[in-house]
Amino acid sequence: MTATxxxxxxxxxxxxxxxxxxxxxxxxxxDITMKRNQYRQDALIEILHKAQEAFGxxxxxxxxxxxxxxxxxxxxxxxxxxxxxLFSLKPSGAHTCVVCLGTACYVKGGGDILKAVEEDVGIxxxxxxxxxxxxxxxxxxxxxxxxxxxxxxxxxxxxQQTPEQTCDRIHGWKQADS
Amino acid sequence: MERAELLxxxxxxxxxxxxxxxxxxxxxxxxASQSLDVKKQLDxxxxxxxxxxxxxxxxxxxxxxxxxxxxxxIEDADxxxxxxxxxxxxxxxxxxxxxxxxxxxxxxxxxGDPNHPFFSRQLLIVREHxxxxxxxxxxxxxxxxxxxxxxxxxxxxxxxxxxxxITQSGLRGRGGAGYPTGLKWATVAKMPPGQKYxxxxxxxxxxxxxxxxxxxxxxxxxxLEGMAIAGYAVGATxxxxxxxxxxxxxxxxxxxxxxxxxxxxxxxxQIFDSPVDFTIEIRVGAGAFVCGEETALIASVxxxxxxxxxxxxxxxxxxxxxCPTLINNVETLGNISPIIRNGAxxxxxxxxxxxxxxxxxxxxxxxxxxxxIEVPMGITLRxxxxxxxxxxxxxxxxxxxxxxxxxxGCIPDRELDTPVDYDSLRELGSMMGSGGMVVMDDxxxxxxxxxxxxxxxxxxxxxxxxxxxxxxxxMYQLLTKLLDEKATKRDLDRLKELCxxxxxxxxxxxxxxxxxxxxxxxxxxxxxxxxxxxxxxITVAAANRG
Ligand code: FES
Numbered sequence: 001m002t003a004t005x006x007x008x009x010x011x012x013x014x015x016x017x018x019x020x021x022x023x024x025x026x027x028x029x030x031d032i033t034m035k036r037n038q039y040r041q042d043a044l045i046e047i048l049h050k051a052q053e054a055f056g057x058x059x060x061x062x063x064x065x066x067x068x069x070x071x072x073x074x075x076x077x078x079x080x081x082x083x084x085x086l087f088s089l090k091p092s093g094a095h096t097c098v099v100c101l102g103t104a105c106y107v108k109g110g111g112d113i114l115k116a117v118e119e120d121v122g123i124x125x126x127x128x129x130x131x132x133x134x135x136x137x138x139x140x141x142x143x144x145x146x147x148x149x150x151x152x153x154x155x156x157x158x159x160q161q162t163p164e165q166t167c168d169r170i171h172g173w174k175q176a177d178s
Numbered sequence: 179m180e181r182a183e184l185l186x187x188x189x190x191x192x193x194x195x196x197x198x199x200x201x202x203x204x205x206x207x208x209x210a211s212q213s214l215d216v217k218k219q220l221d222x223x224x225x226x227x228x229x230x231x232x233x234x235x236x237x238x239x240x241x242x243x244x245x246x247x248x249x250x251x252i253e254d255a256d257x258x259x260x261x262x263x264x265x266x267x268x269x270x271x272x273x274x275x276x277x278x279x280x281x282x283x284x285x286x287x288x289x290g291d292p293n294h295p296f297f298s299r300q301l302l303i304v305r306e307h308x309x310x311x312x313x314x315x316x317x318x319x320x321x322x323x324x325x326x327x328x329x330x331x332x333x334x335x336x337x338x339x340x341x342x343x344i345t346q347s348g349l350r351g352r353g354g355a356g357y358p359t360g361l362k363w364a365t366v367a368k369m370p371p372g373q374k375y376x377x378x379x380x381x382x383x384x385x386x387x388x389x390x391x392x393x394x395x396x397x398x399x400x401x402l403e404g405m406a407i408a409g410y411a412v413g414a415t416x417x418x419x420x421x422x423x424x425x426x427x428x429x430x431x432x433x434x435x436x437x438x439x440x441x442x443x444x445x446x447x448q449i450f451d452s453p454v455d456f457t458i459e460i461r462v463g464a465g466a467f468v469c470g471e472e473t474a475l476i477a478s479v480x481x482x483x484x485x486x487x488x489x490x491x492x493x494x495x496x497x498x499x500x501c502p503t504l505i506n507n508v509e510t511l512g513n514i515s516p517i518i519r520n521g522a523x524x525x526x527x528x529x530x531x532x533x534x535x536x537x538x539x540x541x542x543x544x545x546x547x548x549x550x551i552e553v554p555m556g557i558t559l560r561x562x563x564x565x566x567x568x569x570x571x572x573x574x575x576x577x578x579x580x581x582x583x584x585x586x587g588c589i590p591d592r593e594l595d596t597p598v599d600y601d602s603l604r605e606l607g608s609m610m611g612s613g614g615m616v617v618m619d620d621x622x623x624x625x626x627x628x629x630x631x632x633x634x635x636x637x638x639x640x641x642x643x644x645x646x647x648x649x650x651x652x653m654y655q656l657l658t659k660l661l662d663e664k665a666t667k668r669d670l671d672r673l674k675e676l677c678x679x680x681x682x683x684x685x686x687x688x689x690x691x692x693x694x695x696x697x698x699x700x701x702x703x704x705x706x707x708x709x710x711x712x713x714x715x716i717t718v719a720a721a722n723r724g
Contacts, residue, residue, distance in 0.1 A: 040481075041481055042479070042480045042481035043481060044481035044482075045461070045462065045463070045464055045478065045481055046461070046462060048464070049423065049462060049464065076482070079482075079483055080481070080482060080483055083466065083483040083484065083640075084463075084464030084465050084466050084484070085464070085465035085466060086423050086424075086464045086465035087464055101385075102385030102386055103385040103386035103542075103543070103580060103583070103614065103616045103630070104385070104386040104540075104542035104543055104614075104616055105385075106385075106630055107543045107544060107616060107618055107622060108543065108544070139424065140383075140385050140467065140634065140637075140638075141383075141384070141385035141386060141387070141388075141424075142424050143206060143382065143387075143388035143391035143422075143424060143425055144206055144207050144210060144244075144388065145244075145385075145386050145387070145388050145540055145542040145548075145614075146207045146244025146245050146247070146388070146540070146542060146548045146549045146550070147207050147210060147211070147244060147245065147247065147548075148542060148543075148548075150210070156210070157206060157207075157209070157210040158210055159207065159210045159211060
């Protein structure tokens with residue numbers, strides 16, 4: 001018996017090109033990563049990380065593109081993408097503010113920082129403002145407990161934060177962009 | 179490669195170092211406080227003062243005193259015992275620190291006391307080079323004798339000898355449960371030859387703990403060397419390091435270290451021209467606490483959802499891709515090369531009867547001296563918290579110490595004189611865990627702490643088994659009800675019942691230990707729970723009727 005491989009959904013290959021017919025660079029990044037991992041199925045998490053880095057989040061097309069290339073059922077790729085906290089299936093804002101809620105940060109007031117920011121920005125943790133500018137995220141210990149409470153602004157860790165400092169930083173982003 | 183050649187390389191690397199080394203911490207904590215700028219300014223000042231021949235600024239790993247970062251330390255090869263410590267150094271102060279070296283003026287920076295108990299009570303084995311070498315340069319590791327233990331193991335010892343040595347040292351797993359490391363190695367070694375794997379568990383999930391992160395960022399080669407020795411001992415040729423994605427700096431440094439080690443033939447095919455092969459790959463996690471559990475971690479390394487599975491079979495028998503797999507935690511592996519270097523007896527002479535060696539703790543929370551400490555097992559909690567940590571800042575007192583993260587518990591202040599080891603902590607209803615120690619003061623509500631951990635477990639359960647998935651949610655709701663002052667005695671009874679049930683029937687360690695924070699706070703601080711209770715409406719009604 002010969003195994004028949006279903007052809008990929010037209011969408012996912014087309015997606016590799018932008019509207020003006022040029023290849024989409026982001027898919028290229030993805031291709032390189034997959035190749036470097038020899039299309040190995042056990043590298044799925046690495047590849048999803050790279051995809052998220054390139055696209056900002058994991059949209060369905062990207063997931064099915066990866067599934068096709070690694071010859072994995074889409075359900076499995078989807079299952080993995082939804083299992084881990086760091087993968088996001090929704091677009092995130094231009095800026096992200098990650099408030100650590102690990103134990104060390106919690107006892108030193110991480111919760112108060114989060115509360116203040118949520119009130120100030122008007123969204124809850126895990127959400128993005130309507131204008132797509134700011135996302136608020138929580139983390140469970142980022143390993144900087146020595147300088148708790150810690151907040152990560154666009155990937156940069158800052159220690160010994162206060163609710164005021166964090167709100168100020170976010171205001172700074174908003175002003176810079178408007 | 180001959181041993182002489184390796185020694186030669188070490189000497190060359192050592193000689194290339196300048197007489198005065200200025201260690202500047204470049205780990206995550208200090209980088210967050212601009213330590214990279216400090217380093218840059220130190221470099222500049224060395225240039226402007228024309229001190230380049232004798233002085234160098236070295237970007238090093240963590241010195242431990244993270245709460246006071248950025249840390250800068252001056253070490254003079256002519257008088258190595260006299261070190262100078264500066265704390266909370268700003269880039270502007272760099273100039274005066276360098277200036278003070280040749281006597282032109284005083285350093286304008288906060289000088290710390292290297293003889294403070296925070297440092298003097300420590301015993302460094304795993305962290306011996308941490309904060310003293312540049313983690314991004316293999317030469318620095320070679321200069322302090324790096325990879326000599328691996329060389330010795332391969333050429334001087336049989337695999338069985340290595341396993342024997344580790345067994346005799348009495349080393350126990352530093353990841354949490356404290357399983358004897360030698361026994362684990364022996365089990366994998368005994369499996370028939372064929373594909374076997376080594377996995378380094380660097381998925382430090384316990385909130386409030388960062389020792390693994392620090393070791394990886396400060397001395398990555400030590401872990402690679404430990405893994406390679408393990409590989410030789412049990413007959414594995416492939417290793418994986420499973421690191422949290424939350425630790426980007428550790429990942430970059432590991433990647434660099436692996437490349438450098440390969441180039442020097444300390445890793446890869448035919449290590450030191452011997453027939454021994456060992457390659458290491460990095461696998462990055464994606465944020466799931468349950469992946470710290472062995473079987474879940476394996477599922478994740480395979481690229482799947484981090485679902486645990488029942489044991490047995492244990493990973494030592496059937497692990498990654500169904501092959502025998504040795505999983506050790508970062509700190510455990512960090513102990514391997516010193517044991518091979520100094521012998522099992524030396525290691526077994528440190529610590530207590532049943533817990534040998536040292537343990538790294540991350541001392542955080544409401545405490546004056548925040549940071550990482552490595553202490554011999556058997557030191558008391560009081561020595562750690564009061565002497566080294568300097569106690570709670572302000573007028574408050576220590577109320578409890580949380581150890582072991584979400585799987586551990588709270589130890590009340592009256593037990594502070596307990597010597598710290600695996601068994602004594604367990605007797606107190608807590609556990610060693612990976613070594614997080616969060617100090618809580620009088621202001622902390624213990625019921626809230628229990629709720630905090632239950633929220634954590636509720637969010638982190640993988641959902642595969644019902645007791646854990648549903649039980650943690652129920653317990654969280656009961657705790658919330660208590661805190662909202664709506665709960666009655668019956669709710670409290672139900673909470674206790676649930677704790678026992680979840681503990682006894684969950685599939686993996688996460689669920690089995692999830693009730694611990696509740697149980698331990700209930701045990702030591704029951705009054706706080708009772709104070710929140712409301713009269714039971716049914717009994718009240720009955721009483722009125724009667
Ligand atoms: S608890 Fe926030 S960094 Fe560890």
